[in-house]
Amino acid sequence: MTDHELLTIALEARDKAYAPYSGFKVGAALLDREGRVYAGCNVENASYGLTICAERVAVAKAISAGSTKFDKILVVDGDGIITPCGACRQVLYEFAPHIKVICAGSSGEMMEYDLEDLLPHSFSLQQREV
Ligand code: THU
Numbered sequence: 001m002t003d004h005e006l007l008t009i010a011l012e013a014r015d016k017a018y019a020p021y022s023g024f025k026v027g028a029a030l031l032d033r034e035g036r037v038y039a040g041c042n043v044e045n046a047s048y049g050l051t052i053c054a055e056r057v058a059v060a061k062a063i064s065a066g067s068t069k070f071d072k073i074l075v076v077d078g079d080g081i082i083t084p085c086g087a088c089r090q091v092l093y094e095f096a097p098h099i100k101v102i103c104a105g106s107s108g109e110m111m112e113y114d115l116e117d118l119l120p121h122s123f124s125l126q127q128r129e130v
Helices: 002-013 054-064 085-095 125-129
Strands: 027-032 037-041 068-076 102-103 110-114
Touching: 002 027, 002 037, 002 054, 002 068, 002 102, 037 054, 054 068, 054 085, 068 085, 110 125
Parallel strands: 068 102
Antiparallel strands: 027 037, 027 068, 102 110
């Protein structure tokens, strides 16, 4: 699965985003270690705080399908390049502390990060044993 294939899947998901309040549509494509891809889009709500980001939708789809080991997640919005919000970083960290995070523009430009660099000194239950 190439990054450009992931981008195509994320853009298709982005088209389905439900973002009537912000007008900001986001798509994500999460690649697991078996090569399966789980797509997500943001889902907003009239009670704004209930909004779910594209990345967390993709994680929930994967986990609920029984997939728990991940290699990469690609995230794309419409114009520039965005990096995942703090809540999504924390949720990704739960399952894949070293997942590659690819932040893409819709025309193909990409930045790649290790999640550990986007969320240093993160909270995890292992800390309780330190
Ligand atoms: N959003 C995402 O889907 N992912 C992010 O990483 C950042 C923000 C969504 C949430 C909301 O629907 C819209 O973008 C504006 O914040």
